[in-house]
Amino acid sequence: MTIRHPRFRRWHTAALAAGAIAAFAFGAGMMAREPAARAAPPPAPFAVPVVTAQAAVADVPEELVGIGNVQALYAVTVRAQVTGYLQSVNVAEGQMVKKGDLLAVIDPRPFQAALDQARAAKARDEANLVAAERDFERYKVLAKHEFQSWQNVDDQQGTVGALRASIQADEAAIEQAALNLSFAHITSPVDGRVGLRLIDPGNLITANQSGGLISVTQVQPITAVFTLPETNLPRVMDALARGPVPVRAYSSDGHRLLSAGVLLTPDNQIDTTTGTIKLKAQFANADNHLWPGQYITARVEIGVLKNVVTVPEAAVERGADGLFVFVVKPDQTATVRKVAETLERDGIAAITQGLSAGETVVVNGQSRLAEGEHVAVHAASVEGAAGREGG
Numbered sequence: 001m002t003i004r005h006p007r008f009r010r011w012h013t014a015a016l017a018a019g020a021i022a023a024f025a026f027g028a029g030m031m032a033r034e035p036a037a038r039a040a041p042p043p044a045p046f047a048v049p050v051v052t053a054q055a056a057v058a059d060v061p062e063e064l065v066g067i068g069n070v071q072a073l074y075a076v077t078v079r080a081q082v083t084g085y086l087q088s089v090n091v092a093e094g095q096m097v098k099k100g101d102l103l104a105v106i107d108p109r110p111f112q113a114a115l116d117q118a119r120a121a122k123a124r125d126e127a128n129l130v131a132a133e134r135d136f137e138r139y140k141v142l143a144k145h146e147f148q149s150w151q152n153v154d155d156q157q158g159t160v161g162a163l164r165a166s167i168q169a170d171e172a173a174i175e176q177a178a179l180n181l182s183f184a185h186i187t188s189p190v191d192g193r194v195g196l197r198l199i200d201p202g203n204l205i206t207a208n209q210s211g212g213l214i215s216v217t218q219v220q221p222i223t224a225v226f227t228l229p230e231t232n233l234p235r236v237m238d239a240l241a242r243g244p245v246p247v248r249a250y251s252s253d254g255h256r257l258l259s260a261g262v263l264l265t266p267d268n269q270i271d272t273t274t275g276t277i278k279l280k281a282q283f284a285n286a287d288n289h290l291w292p293g294q295y296i297t298a299r300v301e302i303g304v305l306k307n308v309v310t311v312p313e314a315a316v317e318r319g320a321d322g323l324f325v326f327v328v329k330p331d332q333t334a335t336v337r338k339v340a341e342t343l344e345r346d347g348i349a350a351i352t353q354g355l356s357a358g359e360t361v362v363v364n365g366q367s368r369l370a371e372g373e374h375v376a377v378h379a380a381s382v383e384g385a386a387g388r389e390g391g
Helices: 006-032 109-144 150-183 230-242
Strands: 047-054 056-078 084-089 102-106 185-187 192-194 214-229 246-251 257-271 276-283 295-312 317-319 322-328 334-338 340-345 348-353 360-364 374-380
Touching: 047 322, 056 192, 056 230, 056 276, 056 340, 056 348, 102 214, 109 150, 150 185, 214 230, 214 257, 214 295, 230 257, 230 276, 230 295, 246 276, 276 295, 295 340, 295 360
Parallel strands: 047 374
Antiparallel strands: 047 360, 056 214, 056 295, 084 102, 102 185, 192 214, 214 276, 246 257, 246 295, 257 276, 295 348, 317 322, 322 334, 322 360, 340 348
8 A cells, every 4th residue: 555645645736726727727718719700799770560662653633522412313202193092002112113114003993983974975965966066057958948047046056066165175074084094003203213112002192192102213323412612613614624524422431432423513603601612423323332312422533643653542641740751761771751742542642742753662560660760571562551550
């Protein structure tokens, strides 16, 4: 067994400690010589997600916008023209009818009897006239031979004239009776849609009673009356002078196109209390999207703006200093650009100042943007977003 001297053990321990210190120093030196490229990169700037579209050049119709309501081309409340029991109603509520179609029948028997009686009276008077004329001719012959007085001849001539007048009265009575009989069969005066029934079969109705029997409104075509400020009247008249003026009817909120038509005419005077002028337009209404009494937004096309810069309507924001858009620069940062807008139509805004064709604008995500912020385009759209993203 080998026995080491305590002084040897102390030296051995010190040597081991010195070696550990040297190894640590060597490792630290090597780490200090590592290239700076191995340091962690700085974080990338945050990019706001947006939807963009490119400004384009297009011809945009110039429109005037008015508020009004739809009116039937013809609206008729059908009333009885004779008194009698309502025998039948021959149409269904909501049915489309043509002019002359049978709507209802009043019991025709009393009117048929009156017609037969008038015809019989005429036949009787015609027979009496034949006899009176023969007597008149005989009286004249006899009076020439002094077998009859001329007074009787004159009297007989008067009888002939009275019977002829009676026959004329009979003919008038026949016409009246035939007319009353025709009134027992109530027909539609116009093409249109039948409204709700106002009286049921079996009721006694009188001539021209209030309320009527049924209503018929012509809805194809149909009209609308709306108002515009009086200052727009000269432009409307100039457009009418050039030719037919297109008018489009939208829902009352202005979002949904209901029908397209043409302007008929402005009213013949301006409302001095409101400073507005009424205008009437007509629409084919083939799909029945327009209904009498319905409120609409009317857009009158008075011209066309040629070669204007257009962007989706959702790109245009309104601030304290007016209208502006966010334009995306080539370095993918957003900048605020003041613009001048002429009109908006079908989700497209016409820009007359502040923007050039081909520039990229933000149509969704503006609420999270500020000047100079980076953007991340998630999707691109030619027509842009349908509506604003709310803020």
